[in-house]
Amino acid sequence: MTTTGLESLKKNHADIKGNVGYLCHAASIDSNYNHGIDVVKSIFGSRLKKLFSPQHGLFADVQDNMVESDHFHHKHYDLPVYSLYSDTRKPTKKMLEGLDHVLIDLQDVGTRVYTYIYTMTYMMEACAENDVEVIILDRPNPIGGEKIEGNILDPTYQSFVGRHELPMRHGMTMGEVAQMAKKHWKIDCDLRIIEMQGWQRDQFFWDTKLPWVLPSPNLPNPETAFSFVGSVLFEGTNISEGRGTTKSLETIGHPGILNYDLHPQLLKTFESAGLTGLILRPVSFMPTFQKHAGQVCHGYQIHVTDYKDFSPWSVGQVLCREFFHHLGRDFQWKQPPYEYEEELLPIDILNGTDLVRRWVESNGSIDELKTIENVGMSDFLDKRAEILIY
Structure with a gap:
């Protein structure tokens, strides 16, 4: 069975000092369906200061493009939630204020037009500008890490469904896209990847034995x-x-x-x-x-x-x-x-x-x-x- 970066974080966090933000969504769960907010809060306690959400919102309840989510205060966790699909796609200086690290824990689906990789690279840019470490909690590419399909994006046609020069099916995990961003797209943030254990490139999601929670409303499985x-x-x-x-x-x-x-x-x-x-x-x-x-x-x-x-x-x-x-x-x-x-x-x-x-x-x-x-x-x-x- 594959172990996600979130699971690995439980054993690999001693050197994460200071205050933490957490970029997550509905599919940010551990192998027992516990939400990552609960896991991160159990590790860092009051040092977890802020939550961030991508397109489709924290709960994957918002439909497709240009349907924005508002910032809000999560009553249960007593934490602010900053929507990165709202008046801004890139976190502001104020949103990152007081943070030493941002954990990014998003279930991607391996396709260029799926916007979570761009929420990640915008966060990386903002963290580079504000001296905040980015820590990727890696997850499987559900459609595998071997097959590549589709044309490479022409920069003339950049948008929020295509920021970077990728093919439609890129065959990378979120952590690998982050590595690509740092090495080849010149987003020079302080970057750490907490890797999965047991994931093989030829595996599809069901091979991992991990539970699936829909990462957006129209991808139920x-x-x-x-x-x-x-x-x-x-x-x-x-x-x-x-x-x-x-x-x-x-x-x-x-x-x-x-x-x-x-x-x-x-x-x-x-x-x-x-x-x-x-x-x-x-x-x-x-x-x-x-x-x-x-x-x-x-x-x-x-x-x-x-x-x-x-x-x-x-x-x-x-x-x-x-x-x-x-x-x-x-x-x-x-x-x-x-x-x-x-x-x-x-x-x-x-x-x-x-x-x-x-x-x-x-x-x-x-x-x-x-x-x-x-x-x-x-x-x-x-x-x-x-x-x-x-």
Whole structure:
């Protein structure tokens, strides 16, 4: 069984002197489902001075982009909670005042557009500026630490769903991303990683035997974290990514898709592209909120049959291309704003480039998609190899 950084902290804290802040969320638990706030408070007592929360709030109760959380005082713990998805994404000097260390204990899902890694790097920047040590309590990458997918982010398309030059599926833990930030992104804070014990790069979340608590409202289980790599891009379109259903980010559709008619073509396309490890099942569903709420959508549920073979980024891009040409004028790219970006198209900041959107529009080939994916990849892999912990 894997032991998280939070568990290791219980035995490895004697040299953490002074006052402590704790950046956490609903999934910051130990192996017995005890919340990290209780664990940290049991270790440091009154030296735990402040709590910080990322997007989706301390309780993972807040929906998707640009739905902010307020700062508040937690009555049970009698501690201030500073939201880092509010009027600021970067902690202010006042928020860090009186702290000697900030513990960061967030369950990431291994995808570039998931914002917790950027909450971490903003915290690292702020701590560097205010002489506060950053201590990462490391956790598993639930979709594994080996497979890399997707194009590298073009800095022209930086946003809060893409601050750094990463592929969509980066294959790193939070601690490893922090190491990358310090070594290659020049965020020179005082950094310490409290490592996991027993985690192997080829493990998926269920291999760790750790309990899962949803890190955000639409990722209720670790299986969804896999399809998320490809389905999240539909946030940049008028295609429903299943929000408002019980299978969010595993189910995609639109009222105008003729899912049974399109299905044979999709299967042939996947076969010719070598996309295996999944079954695409035609479904109809009615979202209760967000896109097409109250309307019947037709589309597909992605059932993963082999998690090692499944390539969700390529699957998502191929589906987007096919839906674009199948729906014609009924397909739309979502317009700004999105994640506080007022000018760039949401699909382009989700993809970290405009090249993939242009590939979709031009009905490009799989080989052309692979060419886009490979730009800058060797440089990224070289940098990544220098910072891997496990």
